[in-house]
Amino acid sequence: MTLEWIGDAVLILVVLPVVVVLLRGVLAAATAIVGSVGRIAAAARAGSADLNAAGLLVTTREQVNTTIGVVAGYGGSLDVILDDAEGG
Amino acid sequence: MPAAGVVMIIAVVAIVAAVVVYLVSTIVALRRITAGLDDAIAGVVGIISKSAPVGEIVEAINHDLDAGVSLLEGLLVKKAGVADAVGLIDGLYPGAGAEGLRDVPDSATITPPRIAEVYTRGTLTLARLGREAPIAAASPNGPALRNPAYGSLAARDLYDDVRHTKPDRLPRSPLIGADSPVQYDPNEEVGRPRKRMPAAQKRS
Numbered sequence: 291m292t293l294e295w296i297g298d299a300v301l302i303l304v305v306l307p308v309v310v311v312l313l314r315g316v317l318a319a320a321t322a323i324v325g326s327v328g329r330i331a332a333a334a335r336a337g338s339a340d341l342n343a344a345g346l347l348v349t350t351r352e353q354v355n356t357t358i359g360v361v362a363g364y365g366g367s368l369d370v371i372l373d374d375a376e377g378g
Numbered sequence: 379m380p381a382a383g384v385v386m387i388i389a390v391v392a393i394v395a396a397v398v399v400y401l402v403s404t405i406v407a408l409r410r411i412t413a414g415l416d417d418a419i420a421g422v423v424g425i426i427s428k429s430a431p432v433g434e435i436v437e438a439i440n441h442d443l444d445a446g447v448s449l450l451e452g453l454l455v456k457k458a459g460v461a462d463a464v465g466l467i468d469g470l471y472p473g474a475g476a477e478g479l480r481d482v483p484d485s486a487t488i489t490p491p492r493i494a495e496v497y498t499r500g501t502l503t504l505a506r507l508g509r510e511a512p513i514a515a516a517s518p519n520g521p522a523l524r525n526p527a528y529g530s531l532a533a534r535d536l537y538d539d540v541r542h543t544k545p546d547r548l549p550r551s552p553l554i555g556a557d558s559p560v561q562y563d564p565n566e567e568v569g570r571p572r573k574r575m576p577a578a579q580k581r582s
Contacts, residue, residue, distance in 0.1 A: 313400030327414030334421025
């Protein structure tokens, strides 16, 4: 009978607090990860939104190509108009 | 049932209840983590898909720009010579001449001639004379002489004369002869500048 009471005491005073402490630690860690994951997701969304302008690079490429073509034509005209350097 | 057995049952139930409560809370947190990771993964996939063609496009742009730089440098070297080209670049962008021209490796060793200074003085001179209207508009020393709309009239200011000011009375033409008011003295005027007319002397 005495051993049963000692077992009850150990169960209530030792096992139950240990279980509670361990489970609270796991829950606290999981809850903290939730916040970090939320911030990561927000950053990923923002980064993806920032790259929406990347499509304009196609237009930039076309514009650069056109500009270089114009410069080439202008340079060709200058090559005809201007004299070459001496010895050049 | 003995009292000790009842207490033990209560203790075990309490332990199981605590385990259930905390494990359920942990499961809920893990589900939120999973949802957040799915959201993050979607964002990262978006970043990857949007940035995939950037490298190729930027490479193409750089290729076109390299071709343009080579073209302009080649034209500049052909027309001005390597030394003057480096000097001109260094004059426009101080210090850039030390890097030399991309397609002319030896140009980095050239001491850039001070072309920019000469060009600047010449440019300002033209600006003062009014023969380069766009440059004259930016002349630091007062307004440009040349009026783009009435360039021919403004050009009269270049001459040391008073006729363009339309005075009420101009000096009469010089008289010649022994009784003229202004006598020509060969001993004084041979080899020297002509005497100024009275109105011109007053203006100057």
